[in-house]
Amino acid sequence: MIASMLTHHLTEAELFSFADEFAKTLPKAGLIALWGDLGAGKTTFVRRVIQSFSGNFELIVSSPTFNLIQIYELPNGELWHCDLYRMTCPDECLELGLLEAMSDVLCFVEWPERMGAYLPKNRTDIRINITGDQSREIIILKDA
Ligand code: ATP
Numbered sequence: 642m643i644a645s646m647l648t649h650h651l652t653e654a655e656l657f658s659f660a661d662e663f664a665k666t667l668p669k670a671g672l673i674a675l676w677g678d679l680g681a682g683k684t685t686f687v688r689r690v691i692q693s694f695s696g697n698f699e700l701i702v703s704s705p706t707f708n709l710i711q712i713y714e715l716p717n718g719e720l721w722h723c724d725l726y727r728m729t730c731p732d733e734c735l736e737l738g739l740l741e742a743m744s745d746v747l748c749f750v751e752w753p754e755r756m757g758a759y760l761p762k763n764r765t766d767i768r769i770n771i772t773g774d775q776s777r778e779i780i781i782l783k784d785a
């Protein structure tokens with residue numbers, strides 16, 4: 642893995658601008674793993690990326706906390722948004738069809754650590770750290 646981007650002390654508005662730029666670089670398929678504490682801003686970031694990618698800033702992107710997966714059928718492709726916080730066993734990845742999905746479509750996954758040994762090496766990692774009440778640091782690590 643190589644560190645491709647590191648951005649310090651972003652306000653929410655700056656995080657949105659960063660998400661807009663990131664949305665332009667999305668691959669067709671694969672795992673984008675979002676790491677960070679509760680309330681770090683994973684959903685906030687993914688919401689803006691999905692809205693920006695779809696060109697629809699009114700699109701409702703809610704946190705899939707209870708159903709674990711939300712699938713978006715966008716004009717420019719299918720996209721999965723997962724929040725695995727409540728997943729109790731990595732084997733549930735199989736039931737959810739997540740591993741198959743990520744070979745065909747783009748999957749944003751919050752709490753990827755819940756995937757355990759199923760976490761693929763081939764992925765993009767995004768870490769969001771809380772650096773202040775209203776400020777965040779984002780680190781993006783892409784496969785070399
Ligand atoms: P969870 O692990 O519970 O899913 P999360 O990482 O998805 O948490 P969010 O649900 O996105 O976190 O919540 C982040 C909160 O932090 C939001 O209320 C957002 O408005 C707020 N916030 C404040 N400043 C920022 C910032 N600079 N960037 C992103 N979010 C920020």
Ligand code: MG
Nearest residue numbers: 683684704751
């Ligand atoms: Mg979230």
